[in-house]
Amino acid sequence: MLVFLIMQSPVYPKNMGRSKIMKTEIDILSDREIEIFDYVESQSGTMEFVNKKLSSEGIFEQYRNIHSSYLELYLRIDDDAAELESLKRLIFLNWYAQVEPSCYTGIEYLDNTTIMTSYSILDQYLTERKIDAEFKWMLSFYFSWDYTILPFSENKFETLTAFVKGVDPSILSCPKNQLPKGTMDHRGQMGIYWISLSVEKQIH
Numbered sequence: 001m002l003v004f005l006i007m008q009s010p011v012y013p014k015n016m017g018r019s020k021i022m023k024t025e026i027d028i029l030s031d032r033e034i035e036i037f038d039y040v041e042s043q044s045g046t047m048e049f050v051n052k053k054l055s056s057e058g059i060f061e062q063y064r065n066i067h068s069s070y071l072e073l074y075l076r077i078d079d080d081a082a083e084l085e086s087l088k089r090l091i092f093l094n095w096y097a098q099v100e101p102s103c104y105t106g107i108e109y110l111d112n113t114t115i116m117t118s119y120s121i122l123d124q125y126l127t128e129r130k131i132d133a134e135f136k137w138m139l140s141f142y143f144s145w146d147y148t149i150l151p152f153s154e155n156k157f158e159t160l161t162a163f164v165k166g167v168d169p170s171i172l173s174c175p176k177n178q179l180p181k182g183t184m185d186h187r188g189q190m191g192i193y194w195i196s197l198s199v200e201k202q203i204h
Contacts, residue, residue, distance in 0.1 A: 025073055026073065026082060026085060026086065027186055029066055029069055029070060029073070029089075029188065030186050030187055030188040030191070031186075032062075032066055033063075033066055033188035033189050034188065034189075034192070036059060036062060036063060036066075036106045037105070037106060037189055037192060039059070039106070040054065040059065040103070040104065040105065040106040041104075043103070047101060047103045050103040051101075051102060051103045051108075054102070054103065054106060054108075055108070059106050060102065060106065060107070060108040060109065062106075063093075063105075063106050063107045063108070063110075064109070064110055064111055067090065067093050067107075067110050067111065067114055068111055068114050070086045070089050070090045070093075071086070071090060071114050071117060071118060073086050074086040074087060074090070074121070084130075084131075084132065084135065085187075087118065087121060087122065087125065087135075088134075088135055088138065088190065089187070089188055089190050090114070090118040091118060091119075091122060091138075091139070091142065092138070092142070092188075092189070092190040092193070093107060093110065093189070093190075094110065094115050094118060094119070094148075094149075095142040095145070095148050095149070096189065096190075096193065097109075097110050098145075098147075098148045099145055099148060105189065107189075115152065116152060116156075119149075119152050119153060119156075119157055119160060120156075120157060122139075122157075122160055123153070123157035123158070123159050123160040126159045126160055126163055127159045137173045137174050137175065138174070138194075139163065140167050140171075140173035141172075141173045141174045143163065143164045143167045144167055144169035144173075145169075146164050146165070146167070146169075149164050150164060174194070174197060174199055175199050176197075176198055176199065177198055177199075177200070177201050177202055178199065178200075178201065179199050179200045179201065180200065180201060181200050181201055181203055182200070183199070183200055184199065184200060
């Protein structure tokens, strides 16, 4: 059985910069995601069998804690880059939980309040034009599956809903073999997923 401790905010020396502190915490969350992913990948059996096993072992609950920890981190820190990265991972997990079977990801039934809060934050980012180029193509890709977001956004988040409805699903929005090698390293399952889609340059 795989067991993880719930991450608690550590105490750091006063002279350590906030960006360095937050990067450390984000790295811890990424490591926890990858440990769970590696464990899930090692399972064998039918989808139903693996789902029951992961549930009984508390894997899904552990991933819910990671998901909520990204939001807690976002709300607690005061660093634009770390906030944006936390939001990127939240939105990815919101989407991935709906499009990929939980027996392959370890993600199931994420906390609805955390999901809605993250979409509220995203709506504000879009309204204020605070998303970067990377986040824009990520969102365009995710929201090609509009059924994963419209039930959460319609009649609640106007800018986000407009963004979703403006996505052309016939256009591949993500880069192919364009990003520098290592861009997606240490970014949890989000990074693993994008590496699998070959967004980084291939080294021959």
